[in-house]
Amino acid sequence: xxxxxxxxxxxxxxxxxxxxxxxxxxxxxxxxxxxxxxxxxxxxxxxxxxxxxxxxxxxxxxxxxxxxxxxxxxxxxxxxxxxxxxxxxxxxxxxxxxxxxxxxxxxxxxxxxxxxxxxxxxxxxxxxxxxxxxxxxxxxxxxxxxxxxxxxxxxxxxxxxxxxxxxxxxxxxxxxxxxxxxxxxxxxxxxxxxxxxxxxxxxxxxxxxxxxxxxxxxxxxxxxxxxxxxxxxxxxxxxxxxxxxxxxxxxxxxxxxxxxxxxxxxxxxxxx
DNA sequence: ATGCCTTATTTCATAAGA
Numbered sequence: 401x402x403x404x405x406x407x408x409x410x411x412x413x414x415x416x417x418x419x420x421x422x423x424x425x426x427x428x429x430x431x432x433x434x435x436x437x438x439x440x441x442x443x444x445x446x447x448x449x450x451x452x453x454x455x456x457x458x459x460x461x462x463x464x465x466x467x468x469x470x471x472x473x474x475x476x477x478x479x480x481x482x483x484x485x486x487x488x489x490x491x492x493x494x495x496x497x498x499x500x501x502x503x504x505x506x507x508x509x510x511x512x513x514x515x516x517x518x519x520x521x522x523x524x525x526x527x528x529x530x531x532x533x534x535x536x537x538x539x540x541x542x543x544x545x546x547x548x549x550x551x552x553x554x555x556x557x558x559x560x561x562x563x564x565x566x567x568x569x570x571x572x573x574x575x576x577x578x579x580x581x582x583x584x585x586x587x588x589x590x591x592x593x594x595x596x597x598x599x600x601x602x603x604x605x606x607x608x609x610x611x612x613x614x615x616x617x618x619x620x621x622x623x624x625x626x627x628x629x630x631x632x633x634x635x636x637x638x639x640x641x642x643x644x645x646x647x648x649x650x651x652x653x654x655x656x657x658x659x660x661x662x663x664x665x666x667x668x669x670x671x672x
Numbered sequence: 673a674t675g676c677c678t679t680a681t682t683t684c685a686t687a688a689g690a
Contacts, residue, residue, distance in 0.1 A: 434679095460681090462679095619677075657674050663677080
């Protein structure tokens with residue numbers, strides 16, 4: 401059984417690359433992030449033609465996640481219980497004084513696929529450590545931890561994968577000095593990942609296809625990809641029941657090459 | 673060649689990404 405997660409940076413812009421990649425890689429379950437379209441406009445027919453069932457959770461210009469499966473897709477959850485939302489500068493701030501009234505963004509979709517509970521996740525970016533968006537990111541992680549704890553109690557075979565927007569260690573960025581004072585590397589963000597691992601989730605670290613670092617993201621600018629100025633922020637967190645079945649995992653950097661790529665590469669995991 | 677940013681939208685400029 402082959403699992404994969406990929407931040408496609410617009411499923412519409414990436415559709416030809418996505419379809420070609422699905423046909424060539426033949427994953428059984430795929431988590432997509434940053435699909436950047438509404439649930440209704442997700443290109444389900446094109447993906448279904450390749451034999452997949454689709455659960456899309458989108459909102460339009462930003463965010464958006466999806467699950468594709470050819471081994472069953474049941475009990476779909478759009479978002480998770482307690483998931484916080486975000487409002488930059490709410491026009492009706494007075495009405496939004498209660499945090500609970502902020503509508504969650506499309507950052508999580510879960511489903512039962514081939515005997516595994518699978519979650520495709522797109523964590524908030526955080527922007528800068530002193531921003532409201534950073535506080536939102538930490539709140540989102542705290543709520544995710546609570547939700548996954550409940551999920552694991554009900555189904556021990558679980559995978560939570562996607563764009564976590566946190567580099568777990570300094571080895572997961574090309575130059576730690578560049579990231580001093582930035583998001584993605586701060587102790588609270590790394591603690592949020594540690595808190596997820598404390599639930600019994602294991603970081604399935606993929607093999608790099610080339611070079612020493614299993615980076616999954618390279619900025620479009622400044623030739624970052626050919627210089628391997630990357631980050632490992634797309635993660636696969638697997639419960640023990642799933643992690644014990646892992647026979648291999650790799651970053652598909654071929655998908656980052658060529659015409660009109662996403663700025664992220666897929667992570668592929670094979671299970672016995 | 674892996675090659676110097678890309679996306680969707682309240683579009684000919686902007687906000688966001690990480």
